[in-house]
Amino acid sequence: MMTPDNKHRILILGASGFIGNALYKELGPYFNTFGTYHIANKMYENNQHFFQYRVEEDDVFEILEIVKPSIIISCLRGEFHAQVIAHQHMAEYVAAHNCKIIFFSSANVFDAYSKYPSYEDDKTLSESIYGHFKIKIENMFLRLPKTKVVIVRLPMVFGTQSPRLKEIKQHIQEKLPIELFPNLIMNVTTDFKMTQQIHYIINRNKNGIFHLGSSDLVHHDDFIKEMVALLTSNQVHFKQVYTTNDDRYLAVMPKTNKLPKHLQISSVELLEELDNYMNYKP
Numbered sequence: 001m002m003t004p005d006n007k008h009r010i011l012i013l014g015a016s017g018f019i020g021n022a023l024y025k026e027l028g029p030y031f032n033t034f035g036t037y038h039i040a041n042k043m044y045e046n047n048q049h050f051f052q053y054r055v056e057e058d059d060v061f062e063i064l065e066i067v068k069p070s071i072i073i074s075c076l077r078g079e080f081h082a083q084v085i086a087h088q089h090m091a092e093y094v095a096a097h098n099c100k101i102i103f104f105s106s107a108n109v110f111d112a113y114s115k116y117p118s119y120e121d122d123k124t125l126s127e128s129i130y131g132h133f134k135i136k137i138e139n140m141f142l143r144l145p146k147t148k149v150v151i152v153r154l155p156m157v158f159g160t161q162s163p164r165l166k167e168i169k170q171h172i173q174e175k176l177p178i179e180l181f182p183n184l185i186m187n188v189t190t191d192f193k194m195t196q197q198i199h200y201i202i203n204r205n206k207n208g209i210f211h212l213g214s215s216d217l218v219h220h221d222d223f224i225k226e227m228v229a230l231l232t233s234n235q236v237h238f239k240q241v242y243t244t245n246d247d248r249y250l251a252v253m254p255k256t257n258k259l260p261k262h263l264q265i266s267s268v269e270l271l272e273e274l275d276n277y278m279n280y281k282p
Contacts (some may be wrong), residue, residue: 001260002073003018005252006128007029007031007070007203008031008032008069008151009031009032009034009069009070010027010031010032010033010034010070010071010072010073010142011033011034011035011036011063011064011069011071011072012024012027012033012034012035012036012073012110012158012203012275013036013053013060013073013074013075013076013086013120014036014037014038014074014075015034015036015037015050015075016035016037016038016050016140016159017040017077018035018161018163018191019075019104019154019157019194020037020073020075021035021136021161022036022159022161022191022192022194022195023073023075023195023198025195026195026198026199027110027151027195027198027199027202028049028194031202033049034049034050034067034069034223035049035050035051036050036051036052036053036063037050037052037053037165038052038053038054038055038077038078040052040266043111051063051159051177053064053073054078055076055079055082055083055086055140056078056079056082057137057140059089059103060086060089060090060282061089061093062070062089063087063177063224064089064093064203065192065231068097069099069252070098070100071099071100071101071102072090072093072094072097072099072100072102072245073102073104073198073200074087074101074102074103074104075091075188078275080129080133081243083137084133084136084137084221087103087140087151088142088174090186091093091140091143091144092139094144094148094149095144095145099148100147100148100149100150100207101141101144101148101149101150102150102201102202103138103141103149103150103151103152103240104151104152104154104253105133105134105138105151105152105154106134106154107153107155107213107251108126108128108130108131108250109124109125109126109131109138109152109153109251109282110122110124110125110126110129110131110250110252111126111128111131111133111250112125112126112127112131113125113249114126114244114246114248114249114250115249116249116250117187117217117249117278118211118251118252118253118255118257119151119159119211119252119254119255119256120208120209120210120221120254120256121209121255121256124138124139131237136165136247136261144221146207146208146228147207148207149208149209150152150201150206150207150209150210151208151209151210152198152210152212153209153210153211153212153252154189154194154252155186155187155211155212155213155214155250155251155252156186156188156189156211157188157189157190157191158188158189158190158191158195158227158274159190159191159192159277160274160277161191165270165274167226168218168227168228168231169231169254172228172231172232172234172236176237176239177237177238177239178224178228178238178241179238179239179241180220180221180224180225180238180240180241181220181221181241181242181243182215182219182220182221182241183234183242183243183244183245183246183247183248184219184220184221184240184243184247185217185218185220185247185248185249185250185251186217186218186223186238186249186250186251187213187214187217187251187252187253188213188214188217188223188270189212189213189214189217189270190265190270190273190274192273192277193212193265193270194212196263197210197212197259197263200259200263203240205239206257208219208256208257209257210257210258211252211253211254211257212252212254213251213252213253213254213256214264214265214266214267214269214270215247215253215254215264215266216266216267217251217253217267217270217278218267221238221240223267223271225238226271227271227274230271230274230275231246245262
């Protein structure tokens with residue numbers, strides 16, 4: 001029986017979502033781990049380590065004062081303005097306590113740069129509302145002492161419970177066309193690999209900016225077609241979506257903060273990993 005490491009009290013904000021729940025399952029056996037959920041759910045209500053938290057209505061300070069975390073992991077979703085206020089409160093808490101923040105950001109902080117992949121030290125610039133929002137929160141935390149901050153930038157994340165994979169399965173079942181972006185060059189990851197990487201970052205007390213994408217680049221249309229081929233041998237309809245005539249990069253590549261080889265993943269390994277976990281054949 002594994003006993004939790006009492007060195008850390010970890011609070012995962014957004015622990016009922018896809019990424020937050022994967023993190024809770026990975027970290028829970030090793031650390032004193034707490035989480036928040038949004039919608040009333042008996043499974044969470046009966047768990048002493050879970051708190052209901054609605055970012056638009058509730059004050060995160062209340063949960064922080066109860067849990068007294070040494071690490072806050074933010075995978076929050078919700079209305080952007082409410083999230084900004086919540087993250088301001090987190091930044092104040094981290095500044096005043098012996099506490100670190102791990103903030104989940106996105107490749108979209110670079111979506112104005114379409115000519116090449118992005119690395120950890122590249123300047124952020126976004127054309128999207130979502131990207132602007134993530135940059136605002138990143139900058140808020142980057143003003144804190146360096147040792148207290150981890151910024152995690154994710155590409156597209158796949159997994160057996162991922163919304164993207166569920167949507168693809170649903171489209172296959174309902175014989176609906178699956179969208180492909182032929183000009184989009186990206187990198188990818190899985191929830192399984194990402195949670196291992198976060199565990200390592202916590203264990204080794206790392207700080208800074210981490211790009212947790214695959215070590216290689218893929219075209220969106222090729223990658224999705226390969227994934228669909230794992231799911232079904234039936235004929236599937238695809239819909240080509242062209243947002244530009246040129247190749248467009250949306251990829252977060254590691255360079256400055258590379259993790260050990262066993263914690264890196266390629267797109268081929270990702271597909272193999274998913275194939276091992278998926279028994280779904282429509």
